[in-house]
Amino acid sequence: MAFTYFFRDMQILELAVKHVVPYVSGRSRIKIWDAGCAMGPEPYSLAIVFAENMGQFGFKNLLIHASDYDNSNGFGETIAAEVYAEEEVKRIPADILAKYFKPNNRMGYFEISPLIRERLRFQHHDLLSLSPIAQDFSLIICKNVLLHFQYAERIEVIKMFHSALAEGGYFATEHTQKMPPEIAHLFTQVSPDGQLFKKGDGMRVKCLVSDKNVYSSHAYLILGEWNRLEDINTLLDVGSNNGIVSRVAAMATGFGKHAVEQVVLTHSHSDHTAGLASIIERYRPRVYAFAPFEGVDHLLRDGQIIRMGDQDFEVIHAPWHSDDSICLYCAAERVLFSGDTPLHIRTPGGTYLRSFADFLERLCLLQIDVLYTGHDSPVTNDVNGLIAQTLTNVRQSRIMETAGRR
Numbered sequence: 001m002a003f004t005y006f007f008r009d010m011q012i013l014e015l016a017v018k019h020v021v022p023y024v025s026g027r028s029r030i031k032i033w034d035a036g037c038a039m040g041p042e043p044y045s046l047a048i049v050f051a052e053n054m055g056q057f058g059f060k061n062l063l064i065h066a067s068d069y070d071n072s073n074g075f076g077e078t079i080a081a082e083v084y085a086e087e088e089v090k091r092i093p094a095d096i097l098a099k100y101f102k103p104n105n106r107m108g109y110f111e112i113s114p115l116i117r118e119r120l121r122f123q124h125h126d127l128l129s130l131s132p133i134a135q136d137f138s139l140i141i142c143k144n145v146l147l148h149f150q151y152a153e154r155i156e157v158i159k160m161f162h163s164a165l166a167e168g169g170y171f172a173t174e175h176t177q178k179m180p181p182e183i184a185h186l187f188t189q190v191s192p193d194g195q196l197f198k199k200g201d202g203m204r205v206k207c208l209v210s211d212k213n214v215y216s217s218h219a220y221l222i223l224g225e226w227n228r229l230e231d232i233n234t235l236l237d238v239g240s241n242n243g244i245v246s247r248v249a250a251m252a253t254g255f256g257k258h259a260v261e262q263v264v265l266t267h268s269h270s271d272h273t274a275g276l277a278s279i280i281e282r283y284r285p286r287v288y289a290f291a292p293f294e295g296v297d298h299l300l301r302d303g304q305i306i307r308m309g310d311q312d313f314e315v316i317h318a319p320w321h322s323d324d325s326i327c328l329y330c331a332a333e334r335v336l337f338s339g340d341t342p343l344h345i346r347t348p349g350g351t352y353l354r355s356f357a358d359f360l361e362r363l364c365l366l367q368i369d370v371l372y373t374g375h376d377s378p379v380t381n382d383v384n385g386l387i388a389q390t391l392t393n394v395r396q397s398r399i400m401e402t403a404g405r406r
C-alpha cells in the first residue's frame with residue numbers, strides 16, 4: 001500500500017497555492033494535475049487549501065485531475081468508497097476536519113464534503129507512458145513519486161509535465177527532489193525554500209548600476225521571455241547619468257525586441273532620472289511617470305495597471321519621499337518596486353503625513369516576497385513583517401493631516 005496521508009508536507013502545498021491563486025485569478029477554467037496521488041489524501045488536501053485561499057466563485061472554476069497507476073495500492077477501491085478511516089484523518093487540524101468532513105454511516109469513518117469532492121476527478125494513468133492526461137495545467141504536483149524512477153526516466157517525466165503546463169504554470173515536488181540540471185533551464189525556481197518551479201524564464205529583473213563613482217539610484221531592466229514579442233522590456237528608473245546606455249547595450253534583451261520599449265520612473269529626483277535624455281536619444285522609449293517633467297510622455301495614476309516584462313503591475317501612489325513617488329506591485333510574482341519610499345523605518349519618532357500611514361496600511365494588505373528598493377539590495381526576508389513594523393512605528397509617531405506644516 002502506498003504511503004500517503006492527509007496534510008502531508010503542507011509547506012509545499014501552501015507555497016504552490018499561494019503562487020497559483022494570483023496566477024489563475026479571473027480564469028473560468030483552472031486545471032490542476034496531481035500525478036501519483038495514491039489513495040486521495042493529497043489531492044483532497046490540495047483542494048482544501050485552494051478552498052481556504054480562493055473565493056467561492058474562483059474555487060468552482062477549479063478542477064483537480066488526480067492520477068495514479070494503481071499497482072495494487074487500493075487506489076480504485078478507496079477512491080470509489082470516498083470514505084477515510086478515523087486513523088487516516090487524525091492529522092487534519094480540528095477546524096478543517098469540522099468544516100470539510102463529516103462522520104460516515106460506517107462507524108469510525110469520515111466522508112469529505114461534496115464541495116471538495118466535486119472539484120476532483122480520479123483516473124488511472126502510468127506516468128512512464130510519457131503522455132500527459134491533458135494539456136494547459138496551471139499546476140502539476142508530483143510528490144514522492146519521481147524517486148521511484150531511474151534518473152533518465154525522471155528527466156523524461158518532468159519534460160512531459162513541462163509540455164502539459166500552460167505558459168507560466170507551476171510544477172511542485174517534494175523537498176528532497178532536485179531538478180536535474182539537464183532540464184533546469186525549462187523552469188525558474190520560485191523560492192529557495194521549496195521545490196516549486198515556474199514554467200519558462202518568467203520575469204527577469206536585472207539591476208543595472210550606472211557608475212559606482214557617481215551618486216545614482218539603481219536602474220532595473222525588467223525583461224520577460226527572450227522570444228515573446230508581447231513581453232515589454234522596461235527600464236524602471238534610469239539613474240543619474242548616461243552610463244546606463246552602455247549597460248543596456250551589453251545585455252541580451254530578447255530576439256527581435258526593442259532593448260528598452262518603455263521607461264517607468266518611480267519619482268522625479270535627479271538621481272533616478274537625470275540619465276533619461278540619453279536613454280531617450282538611444283532607444284526612443286515611451287516614458288511613464290506620476291507627474292509631468294521633461295521627457296515624460298505618459299502620466300500614471302494610482303490604481304492603474306501597467307505591463308512590465310511579462311507581468312501586470314499596479315501603480316500605487318506613495319506620497320512621502322516626494323509628492324510624485326509611486327511603488328509598483330505585481331500580485332502574480334509577489335514583487336514590489338518601492339523607489340525611495342521609506343519602508344524600513346526602524347523606530348517610532350519624527351513626523352509623518354496621514355496619507356503615508358494610509359499608504360502603508362494599503363501595502364500591509366499585499367503579499368510581498370521580494371522588495372526592490374531604489375538604492376539598496378533586494379529584500380527577500382519577511383518583507384510583509386518589515387512593512388508591518390514600519391506601519392507600527394509610523395503610527396506611534398506624530399501624524400500630520402496635510403503637508404502644509406511639514
Ligand SMILES: C[S@@+](CC[C@H](N)C(=O)[O-])C[C@H]1O[C@@H](n2cnc3c(N)ncnc32)[C@H](O)[C@@H]1O
Pocket residue numbers: 002003004005008035036037038039042067068069070071073125126127128142143144145148
Ligand atoms: C509514496 S506514494 C506518494 C503519494 C502522494 N503523492 C504523497 O506524496 O503523499 C507514490 C505513488 O506513486 C505511484 N506511482 C509509482 N509509479 C507510478 C507511475 N509510473 N505512474 C503513476 N503513478 C505511479 C504509486 O502507485 C504511489 O501511489
